Amino acid sequence: MEENIESVEEWVNKLDIETTKDIHVPKLLFDQVIGQDQAGEIVKKAALQRRHVILIGEPGTGKSMLAQSMVDFLPKSELEDILVFPNPEDPNKPKIKTVPAGKGKEIVRQYQIKAEREKRDRSRSIMFVIFSVVLLGIIAAIVLRSITLIFFAIMAAAFLYMAMAFNPVIRNERAMVPKLLVSHNPNDKPPFVDSTGAHSGALLGDVRHDPFQSGGLETPAHERVEAGNIHKAHKGVLFIDEINLLRPEDQQAILTALQEKKYPISGQSERSAGAMVQTEPVPCDFVLVAAGNYDAIRNMHPALRSRIRGYGYEVVVNDYMDDNDENRRKLVQFIAQEVEKDKKIPHFDKSAIIEVIKEAQKRSGRRNKLTLRLRELGGLVRVAGDIAVSQKKTVVTAADVIAAKNLAKPLEQQIADRSIEIKKIYKTFRTEGSVVGMVNGLAVVGADTGMSEYTGVVLPIVAEVTPAEHKGAGNIIATGKLGDIAKEAVLNVSAVFKKLTGKDISNMDIHIQFVGTYEGVEGDSASVSIATAVISAIENIPVDQSVAMTGSLSVRGDVLPVGGVTAKVEAAIEAGLNKVIVPELNYSDIILDADHVNKIEIIPAKTIEDVLRVALVNSPEKEKLFDRISNLINAAKIIKPQRPATPATTRAGNNAA
């Protein structure tokens, strides 16, 4: 249900604040998470019951914040320190001991004091022995009147010193001091450990290599043991983003750790001396929060996923929220939070708040929604803040946010801007006149890089049709980086061609070229443009070059919605085109900046006929084509009174209503 929402300007101006400084920022991290109410409730429940969680969703929407907020709800179980002790019976199997939080440091200190005392005692005994030997030598020399006896006494003392000081058995008192692997203070919160991207050693623990493995110079095995993140997260939360990128062996190890709640530490590098060492099992009783985008579920170790599902929850986080009073307030709270977190930038005045909310509307890609890709929006807040600071301003204003938007353009946008300039110079596309078989398609760049902002580009498409050499043996010859997409699009809509043109494409060779495409251009939504270019070429009807278009074509000729329409319309404006055809179902998703409004005529299309009516220039051939189409439609009506509604499939995700 779409509700009527006040304009952002009116809404912000009514707020009872001067700047975001007047906004209360909640203390609890959980209350700082915006727009993830459903995921928040589940995560809270999971924390209270110590259950594992899989969080799936777009990057920068608050997954790690949710995971981190869990530590405030974990049951107050006793935190533990973990110590590793030498094992005199088997030095390569150090012993593990857990003690209440804070005790670990005390134990280590006691052992250190003991070691210091023993060392001092030993030094004293050595000095006493040396002194006695030298004294005896001197006495003997006097009694026996032989100076050489003094020399022998000094030699004997030196020998004794060497023997006692460098005796590997008694030399290293410190070798008996345990090492603190995991330590806490008694009042600490349960730990939150982010293990995203950690290699095996950091994740599971490791035993360092020892270059001196004998001769009394070696470092005892237990001193070389290092705790892994799974151990550091004992009694707390272990967060792993992009879990699917972990090596299968590591995912398997995590599964074992989850089952056993203990995992021994051994050297991870096979060739290192550490590989010979394996500790007793080390406690690792953590709550696992695994996160990732939609691909993560598919590529995750099935047994690990099943374990988490069996003992926890799976949640999809939202990537946008409704644009209403409550959520706008949350967005203002978000700006205040980001400012306080940054500590270096000033607060935002009302004009700046208006710009940020409008940007959140635009980045959602949907009318009446606000984006939740808040990490990137936070980036905009910081750049705007930096601009204000550089101008020695005490508040951030609209001008700073607008300047930040230009300054903080994603790489894709910067590359696209350059490519438009080049295309304009070399005229790889036209903005006026008419040409047979040439269409100004629109595409997005960087959609696969996980950016929340789409960058639009004009994607000129040229089609040429020639009769096939043999009947029924026509080929689709598509060049350019998007060749495969073109072939697929033509094949998918071959029925539409037949319906509209009455000609069978299998009797023709169809050549399609995407002009000047480069890495990263997404052409999935170009099927309407491809179809228009091909029909224009088959029917020899010129296409109006001041028109741009985007849309996906169904096998029945319906124009289906696509992503990134706002960015595509902006690209058409920047390129100097007059009209842009968009899928009707996307029409309301277009949110243009003030400087783009009314710069182009936006024409919604429901079917390919709607597209052709606008794109093809008026001519007797066009009339004939439409006569044919209306005959076909009338004939179809006699057989089947109504066509079922077209399914709308804009984007994935289970966003809160």
Ligand SMILES: Nc1ncnc2c1ncn2[C@@H]1O[C@H](COP(=O)(O)OP(=O)(O)OP(=O)(O)O)[C@@H](O)[C@H]1O
């Ligand atoms: N829902 C949100 N509420 C408030 N702030 C948010 C939210 N989502 C993101 N942010 C801001 O973006 C930053 C990064 O968010 P976070 O690390 O939680 O994202 P994520 O979903 O874990 O992303 P990724 O999967 O890329 O790690 C946060 O520190 C916060 O400043």
